[in-house]
Amino acid sequence: MQAIYDYIVVGAGSAGCAVAARLAQDKQTSVLLLEAGPADKNIWIHIPIGYGKTMFNPQLNWQFKSEPEPFLNNRQIYQPRGRTLGGSSSINGLVYIRGQSQDFDKWEALGNEGWSWRDVLPYFKRSEGNERGESALHGGSGPLSVSNIRGKHELVEAFIGAANEIDVPRTTDFNGAVQEGAGYFQLTTRNGLRCSAAKAYLRSGLTGDNLEVQTDAHAMAVLFDGNKRAIGVRYRQGGQVKEARVNHEVILSSGALQTPQLLMLSGVGDAVALRDKGIKVVHDLPAVGKNLQDHLQSRLIYKCTKPITTNDDLRSWWGQARIGLRWIFRKAGPVAAGIQLGGMFARTSNEVNTPDVQFHFGTISADMTAGKPHDFSGFTMSVCNLRPTSRGELSLHSADPFAGPKATFNYLSTEHDEKTMIAGVRMARRIARSRSLSPYVADEYRPGFDIDSDDEVLDFIREYATTIFHPVGTCRMGPDEASVVDTRLRVRGVRGLRVADASIMPLLLSGNTNAGAIVIGEKAADLIKQDRGQENGRHISLTTMNSELTGELQ
Structure with a gap:
């Protein structure tokens, strides 16, 4: 029955x-x-x-992949x-x-x-x-x-100070009357x-x-x-x-x-x-399946001059014990906050009225999102285009209900999206070279400061950019x-x-x-x-x- x-x-x-x-x-x-x-x-x-x-557990994650993306060097983009x-x-x-x-x-x-x-x-x-x-x-x-992040981090404070230097104000609420600003995220x-x-x-x-x-x-x-x-x-x-x-x-x-x-x-x-x-x-x-949209992120990775990153915490048993104890007794630190502590919403030009890029600032670095941390002290600035004009499409591979969907996002297929992402990377560079953050920058691991022209930056984005899962x-x-x-x-x-x-x-x-x-x-x-x-x-x-x-x- x-x-x-x-x-x-x-x-x-x-x-x-x-x-x-x-x-x-x-x-x-x-x-x-x-x-x-x-x-x-x-x-x-x-x-x-x-x-x-x-992020990579097949029991908890569908682990889809896009079709080869024509404007991202035909790479298949991982879709958790x-x-x-x-x-x-x-x-x-x-x-x-x-x-x-x-x-x-x-x-x-x-x-x-x-x-x-x-x-x-x-x-x-x-x-x-x-x-x-x-x-x-x-x-x-x-x-x-919805909770505040407990405590402050030296690197995040430097990032916020750097944002202030490029006229992005400090904010305590990205969900307030005005989104524009730099500060700590609130978390679920x-x-x-x-x-x-x-x-x-x-x-x-x-x-x-x-x-x-x-x-x-x-x-x-x-x-x-x-x-x-x-x-x-x-x-x-x-x-x-x-x-x-x-x-x-x-x-x-x-x-x-x-x-x-x-x-x-x-x-x-x-x-x-x-x-x-x-x-x-x-x-x-x-x-059905048309109008597919997503946020594309480009991750800039920096080597840090001081051993104060989550990479350092995770590299030794003492560091792991320390962050574990902070979580147990104070509900603070990386265990309680994950990997994204700070952020920024900003305008890439005066021609836009509201922020068109979002930054996620993490005190950790890895070759891919949620991947194995680097063996050096590192931090990451991720920049994404908030309102892409690229559109993709989803269809079926087959009539098998247990097969994954067939998705082509067409990331970076419009001039608007190219220009916004390039401008976002350049904004990240200004932050990295600021008085506030530059003392913590030993080197730009990716893409590297030698990558400088618009064409070179766009090539970097096409080769390394990925979804931010939206x-x-x-x-x-x-x-x-x-x-x-x-x-x-x-x-x-x-x-x-x-x-x-x-x-x-x-x-x-x-x-x-x-x-x-x-x-x-x-x-x-x-x-x-x-x-x-x-x-x-x-x-x-x-x-x-x-x-x-x-x-x-x-």
Whole structure:
């Protein structure tokens, strides 16, 4: 006998945990949350510095690769995605950034009514439990813990001082009224441990027995009836193929790489391409998989004149013991903060009104992100273009639901992106040569100070740049028929099916995307409840729902 639920959520990532938990706050509603990966029991998920351990762990990470990228010397770019409860929020760099208010106002300007900054701010506040407390822009009692980095680091202080020298002010809040500035990040941690979406939403007392979470449950297809209504999900668990049925809706929250893949496998996508793979077409929706966007980062690595880096801490047993003790007794240091301590949002020219590059400053260095630390004292400045104009596409390798998606990002395919990245590297060089930071610079390990012309810098970027892990946009939200979902996140052309994750973003946010994905899950739950209430003859406003749920968490 098949199990029947009111709602099925596919993917227990940043958005999926939020939407499932919020739906299940109605104790009369049954919700099934399916996660392809295992439960989040691995200790390295929860210790912030464990980022380096989960980055290449196939049990916790899908370890996708892009197709050869034509503008990055045909390199395949590694695409880590979370494969456990919490999704990528369980393996990411923990940085809490919302983006700029203008990002969401641009969404609305594209015709996405209800998604302006004014509309989404209540959801950011509702989700956030900032240790600094409640304010006009921050939530203090939400399930997602947001914490300050404990203590200061000599190198980060020098970096911030260097930023001041190039007229970037010091800031204590990248999520305040103005994003521009340099300072310490706030992190999604709680008492020195990671606060993933799973910990925030599935273990915070928001839900009861009416939320059923199944792990190691790999979704194979959404099931439709003859009227194009989603009626359930087929999935594999423990070597068995199972089906779960739904009374109301299926919500896809598998992320920007796997949600469009699942739609295509289910017969929703470009009809010609689907038939070519032998997939029965349910609805011809060519936009599925288009509009792929991501942040590209270029990492500049420096040898340090003093043995004060995390490389030095990790190189000796005494250093490891010291940082371990700092974590145990003070919940401070690299174990508690991971690898990204400081950051900067800046404008590469006076022609842009808001920051167009983001820096991540780490007191550690390695040939690749989260790789083995160098055997010298080193630190890293990573610069990324916040609003790339390059667009990629995701499609299927085959009709096999256990094969990875086929993604080409087309990184660095526009002149705008080339110029912004070159300008960002040059800004990093100015910081490295500043009065504040230059005393700590023994040498530029990569690319090397001899790489200086625009052509040489661009060659360096093409050879070494990589993702900073923020894919979005492949199920674009929009008011037009060419979009995948409407402004209420309903998949066009079918019934009873929504998407709630970063794939619906029409434009990439100016910063890390985890907080934004969680907000999409939060808002999706309210949209679903409101639409369900209207079906039952009850009018429920989003404003009222937001006020009620905020009150429940206080």
